[in-house]
Amino acid sequence: MTEGSPRRFEYDGSPGAAQPGETLLTALARERLPILQRSVRYHRPRGPFCGIGQCTGCLVRVNGRPNVRACRYVPKDGDRATSEHAWPSVRFDALGLLDVVFPNGVDNLHGLRRPAFFTGFYQRVVRGLAGYHEPPSDAAAAALKAPVEERNVEVLVIGAGASGRSAAARLVARGLRPLLLDRGLAPQPVPGADLLAGTTVTFLPPASPGRDPPFDALAFTEPGRGVRVRARSVIIATGSYDATLLFGGNDRPGIVTADGALTLTGRGRLPPFRRAVVVGGGERAREVVERLGPHIQAVVAPGEIPPELVRAASDRGIRLYPRSMILSANGRRRVRSLELKARGSGPRFSLPCDAVVLAHRRLPNGPLFFQAGAKMVWRSGTGAYYPDVSEDGATSVPGLYAVGSAAGVLPSSSTESAARAADRIVGGTPDPRPLPRVSDSGRNELEGYYRELLRVPRSGRWIACACEDVLFEEVVTANASGYRGIEVVKRYTGLGTGLCQGRYCLPDALLVLSLLEGRSAPEVGYITQRPPTVPMPIAALAALSGSLTMETP
Amino acid sequence: MTPPSRTSYRTVVVGAGIVGLFTAHHLARSGAGPILVVDRGFLSSGASGRNGGGVRQQWENRATIRLARESVEAYRRFGREFGFNIWFRQGGYLFLAENARELDRLRTVHDLVRSEGLASEVLDPGGVAALVDGIAPEAVVGGTYLRTDGTLYPFPAVWGVYEAARSVGAEVALGVDAKGVSVRDGRVAGVVTSEGTVTAASVVNAAGGWSGDFSRAAGLSVPNVATRHEILATEPLKPFLNPMVVRTSDGLYFSQTMRGEIVGGLTVPHPTGTQGGAPSSIAFLGAMARALAGLIPRLGALGVLRAWSGFYDDTPDGFPVVGEDPRLPGFVHANGFGGHGFMLAPAASRRVARAVLGEGVDLDPQLFSPARFTTPAPASAIEGLQLG
Numbered sequence: 040m041t042e043g044s045p046r047r048f049e050y051d052g053s054p055g056a057a058q059p060g061e062t063l064l065t066a067l068a069r070e071r072l073p074i075l076q077r078s079v080r081y082h083r084p085r086g087p088f089c090g091i092g093q094c095t096g097c098l099v100r101v102n103g104r105p106n107v108r109a110c111r112y113v114p115k116d117g118d119r120a121t122s123e124h125a126w127p128s129v130r131f132d133a134l135g136l137l138d139v140v141f142p143n144g145v146d147n148l149h150g151l152r153r154p155a156f157f158t159g160f161y162q163r164v165v166r167g168l169a170g171y172h173e174p175p176s177d178a179a180a181a182a183l184k185a186p187v188e189e190r191n192v193e194v195l196v197i198g199a200g201a202s203g204r205s206a207a208a209r210l211v212a213r214g215l216r217p218l219l220l221d222r223g224l225a226p227q228p229v230p231g232a233d234l235l236a237g238t239t240v241t242f243l244p245p246a247s248p249g250r251d252p253p254f255d256a257l258a259f260t261e262p263g264r265g266v267r268v269r270a271r272s273v274i275i276a277t278g279s280y281d282a283t284l285l286f287g288g289n290d291r292p293g294i295v296t297a298d299g300a301l302t303l304t305g306r307g308r309l310p311p312f313r314r315a316v317v318v319g320g321g322e323r324a325r326e327v328v329e330r331l332g333p334h335i336q337a338v339v340a341p342g343e344i345p346p347e348l349v350r351a352a353s354d355r356g357i358r359l360y361p362r363s364m365i366l367s368a369n370g371r372r373r374v375r376s377l378e379l380k381a382r383g384s385g386p387r388f389s390l391p392c393d394a395v396v397l398a399h400r401r402l403p404n405g406p407l408f409f410q411a412g413a414k415m416v417w418r419s420g421t422g423a424y425y426p427d428v429s430e431d432g433a434t435s436v437p438g439l440y441a442v443g444s445a446a447g448v449l450p451s452s453s454t455e456s457a458a459r460a461a462d463r464i465v466g467g468t469p470d471p472r473p474l475p476r477v478s479d480s481g482r483n484e485l486e487g488y489y490r491e492l493l494r495v496p497r498s499g500r501w502i503a504c505a506c507e508d509v510l511f512e513e514v515v516t517a518n519a520s521g522y523r524g525i526e527v528v529k530r531y532t533g534l535g536t537g538l539c540q541g542r543y544c545l546p547d548a549l550l551v552l553s554l555l556e557g558r559s560a561p562e563v564g565y566i567t568q569r570p571p572t573v574p575m576p577i578a579a580l581a582a583l584s585g586s587l588t589m590e591t592p
Numbered sequence: 593m594t595p596p597s598r599t600s601y602r603t604v605v606v607g608a609g610i611v612g613l614f615t616a617h618h619l620a621r622s623g624a625g626p627i628l629v630v631d632r633g634f635l636s637s638g639a640s641g642r643n644g645g646g647v648r649q650q651w652e653n654r655a656t657i658r659l660a661r662e663s664v665e666a667y668r669r670f671g672r673e674f675g676f677n678i679w680f681r682q683g684g685y686l687f688l689a690e691n692a693r694e695l696d697r698l699r700t701v702h703d704l705v706r707s708e709g710l711a712s713e714v715l716d717p718g719g720v721a722a723l724v725d726g727i728a729p730e731a732v733v734g735g736t737y738l739r740t741d742g743t744l745y746p747f748p749a750v751w752g753v754y755e756a757a758r759s760v761g762a763e764v765a766l767g768v769d770a771k772g773v774s775v776r777d778g779r780v781a782g783v784v785t786s787e788g789t790v791t792a793a794s795v796v797n798a799a800g801g802w803s804g805d806f807s808r809a810a811g812l813s814v815p816n817v818a819t820r821h822e823i824l825a826t827e828p829l830k831p832f833l834n835p836m837v838v839r840t841s842d843g844l845y846f847s848q849t850m851r852g853e854i855v856g857g858l859t860v861p862h863p864t865g866t867q868g869g870a871p872s873s874i875a876f877l878g879a880m881a882r883a884l885a886g887l888i889p890r891l892g893a894l895g896v897l898r899a900w901s902g903f904y905d906d907t908p909d910g911f912p913v914v915g916e917d918p919r920l921p922g923f924v925h926a927n928g929f930g931g932h933g934f935m936l937a938p939a940a941s942r943r944v945a946r947a948v949l950g951e952g953v954d955l956d957p958q959l960f961s962p963a964r965f966t967t968p969a970p971a972s973a974i975e976g977l978q979l980g
């Protein structure tokens with residue numbers, strides 16, 4: 040899809056151009072990581088963070104449709120994209136003063152109650168500050184009216200990464216024609232399997248044993264079509280994503296996950312930074328170093344750095360800072376430097392940079408397992424919940440399988456895990472030997488890291504939840520006021536209730552709360568994720584009505 | 593889990609939802625301790641943490657209107673009294689009628705509400721459109737509107753009452769399951785919990801959707817039925833909608849919260865009872881989306897952010913159950929609030945506390961007392977406006 044002329048669009052009044060198939064975000068992030076957004080409460084500058092349609096960093100209004108994620112939107116000729124929620128512009132926003140005037144944040148729970156006479160005034164002001172965009176236009180809604188696509192398949196494979204593709208290929212080899220869905224806009228096809236690209240499964244309710252087929256999944260194809268898939272068996276191969284990290288100014292534009300850095304690069308594009316600092320000491324950090332080498336100046340790792348990464352980095356002249364803590368990211372708006380400290384009694388030091396790439400921890404994409412009611416287990420290696428599976432990938436829900444890194448299988452064995460699930464579905468007897476998985480015993484590296492970090496005086500704003508602008512101090516306060524457990528702290532602070540559905544904030548909150556509450560993370564709670572996994576337009580859902588029976592599981 | 597600190601209490605309240613907590617607060621404040629509140633879940637895990645936050649005074653019965661009005665006053669004072677900002681915003685409740693029959697019904701409610709001194713208004717389609725920007729033309733024939741109704745944030749209300757109850761001496765034990773009662777000489781002598789039995793002279797059944805289960809565990813047959821209701825929240829938008837909107841025909845309701853999300857629900861039938869847990873359904877998402885997009889077409893381009901569900905505790909006549917059970921002295925009901933317990937809780941729980949203390953309850957026993965289900969001639973009044 041490289042041929043064809045560029046798509047001409049307008050962003051905040053200025054002309055822009057995107058190559059065919061390119062997203063609005065990559066078109067806006069050619070030179071450097073842009074500021075696209077102001078945060079909801081304090082109007083802090085924000086830019087793309089995840090690059091994969093899961094955060095709140097790249098929301099724009101496109102042709103009258105609010106809350107469009109630039110990293111998931113492929114522009115058409117004549118598109119009009121705008122930023123709102125800022126005055127006069129996202130780059131120079133007078134409301135950014137809120138961030139300065141309230142150094143300790145605004146206490147929405149106890150504050151703004153007095154004098155009672157002012158209630159109406161407070162409510163108008165606070166209400167006016169909420170939300171990113173004005174309501175949609177009628178035209179935007181009309182443009183999304185598309186009938187729901189219905190599919191009825193033997194096997195649905197969710198995710199076309201390495202493991203999903205191998206599962207699909209194996210099923211094809213056994214004479215089946217699976218349906219493969221992937222969020223990616225241009226996933227690699229599997230011959231013999233049907234492929235729906237740009238499609239996210241948003242809701243996989245518990246299977247109905249009495250119904251044939253038992254699974255009834257709801258999906259959504261960008262930009263606006265609903266898909267309903269009925270299936271006999273479902274293989275979830277949704278993989279994993281890069282997590283966030285807590286430190287001062289951890290929400291500054293320029294700080295991205297490895298997912299973000301990699302999606303903004305590739306296909307002949309250079310990364311939108313020159314001197315990035317990569318955070319992490321594992322496989323993922325090495326992958327980033329190998330792919331973006333010349334644009335990286337240093338690797339900072341919470342723990343030791345293994346020899347392969349040392350070699351990859353020194354070959355490229357990249358400096359290494361093992362056993363280091365990030366105290367804060369500084370700069371006027373974008374990140375300009377990182378304040379670091381060697382662990383233990385080591386010194387503080389500062390590294391100038393134009394980007395920070397978080398590659399220290401990968402978490403499973405788990406919402407569908409929760410929705411489907413699969414039994415979950417805690418794996419301390421990454422500090423996350425994974426489906427409880429047998430060696431052939433079978434979950435506690437009959438007909439539902441989990442393969443690859445979503446199931447905690449290490450990358451080296453993900454194709455093997457996929458093959459086994461496929462074999463099991465076609466009635467074979469798969470190899471029962473254990474596959475290497477993320478560890479389920481012992482400590483998570485970050486626990487010790489956070490324990491030490493929390494003893495250092497905090498500087499800069501620690502954002503515990505970027506979507507809702509919840510400060511880390513609010514989590515500490517909730518704990519100090521006796522509110523225990525992730526479920527309650529979530530409701531007390533609002534953490535995890537924003538557009539990312541808690542994907543980025545809850546895993547770290549769980550680790551930190553486990554330290555603050557003095558009990559293990561699983562005791563602090565279970566992270567539930569409610570449907571849909573990504574926001575689904577009301578128009579696409581409304582189109583379901585034709586096929587809607589009122590039956591429920 | 594926080595186990596009870598003693599083995600003996602004067603009153604045990606089952607359920608740390610808004611009703612149980614308000615009741616414990618009233619009791620503790622009147623010095624009727626020691627009081628224990630037990631909840632098997634975490635704070636706000638029941639309907640009190642899952643509702644739409646609507647507070648309205650438009651009802652089909654005078655008694656309900658009066659309770660709701662008292663609650664509105666209580667929620668207006670809440671910030672001052674309880675130290676938490678519940679963002680109680682009086683943007684009004686707008687009931688929509690799609691045909692003349694529905695409008696007649698709303699008019700009857702309007703007349704009753706007016707006769708109680710509340711400034712309800714009947715609106716023509718133009719008046720409705722002025723309140724609901726972007727409503728589809730000819731979607732309605734009219735509606736009624738009461739501007740002093742409104743919405744609040746349930747969570748801070750729960751925190752506020754929780755802290756207040758504890759500060760006056762009530763004990764709240766979370767993660768503790770009440771399994772039944774122990775009875776001596778025909779009256780309540782204690783409560784059997786997952787942490788052992790505690791003695792108590794009275795027990796308050798404020799178990800929300802599980803109240804029927806708890807009454808039955810105590811050997812009392814009750815008509816309470818748990819029904820699952822789903823609700824969703826959209827992505828946030830800048831404010832454009834002031835009132836809570838309720839459609840008479842199908843019970844569609846929605847409002848725009850202080851955070852800008854549209855939060856609302858619609859009833860789709862589910863099997864009754866609590867045993868299936870509280871999942872969401874594709875049927876609900878489809879029906880709710882169709883209803884919203886049909887009423888305000890431009891909302892089609894807005895994303896649904898998350899859906900969840902909770903239990904209503906329904907009674908056959910639509911009135912809550914408040915008072916001591918005549919069959920088991922010491923067993924006090926504070927349940928049956930259907931989809932409206934948050935808005936009735938401040939006023940109703942004051943009566944529950946009086947019932948526990950053996951003081952007179954100024955509620956029509958025909959409508960509210962548990963005795964109405966056990967006497968041979970059931971009362972004929974019903975509270976039918978079970979919408980939104």
Ligand SMILES: Cc1cc2nc3c(=O)[nH]c(=O)nc-3n(C[C@H](O)[C@H](O)[C@H](O)COP(=O)(O)OP(=O)(O)OC[C@H]3O[C@@H](n4cnc5c(N)ncnc54)[C@H](O)[C@@H]3O)c2cc1C
Pocket residue numbers: 606607608609610611612613630631632633634636637638639640641642643644645646647768769770771798799800801802803806821822823857901902903904926927929930931932933934935936980
């Ligand atoms: C989707 C939805 C929308 C709603 N919208 C509104 C609205 O807009 N306005 C309004 O006023 N109301 C609304 N309601 C109704 C309202 O939420 C409830 O009526 C109210 O919260 C009931 O409070 P409660 O304290 O009685 O029950 P709950 O909040 O349900 O509390 C009961 C508690 O009892 C505990 N429990 C139960 N059994 C036991 C046991 N055996 N041992 C220990 N603990 C036990 C449970 O864990 C639970 O925490 C809505 C409800 C739902 C589900």
Ligand code: FES
Pocket residue numbers: 086087088089090091092093094095096097108109110111299
């Ligand atoms: S950068 Fe687009 S959603 Fe995260």
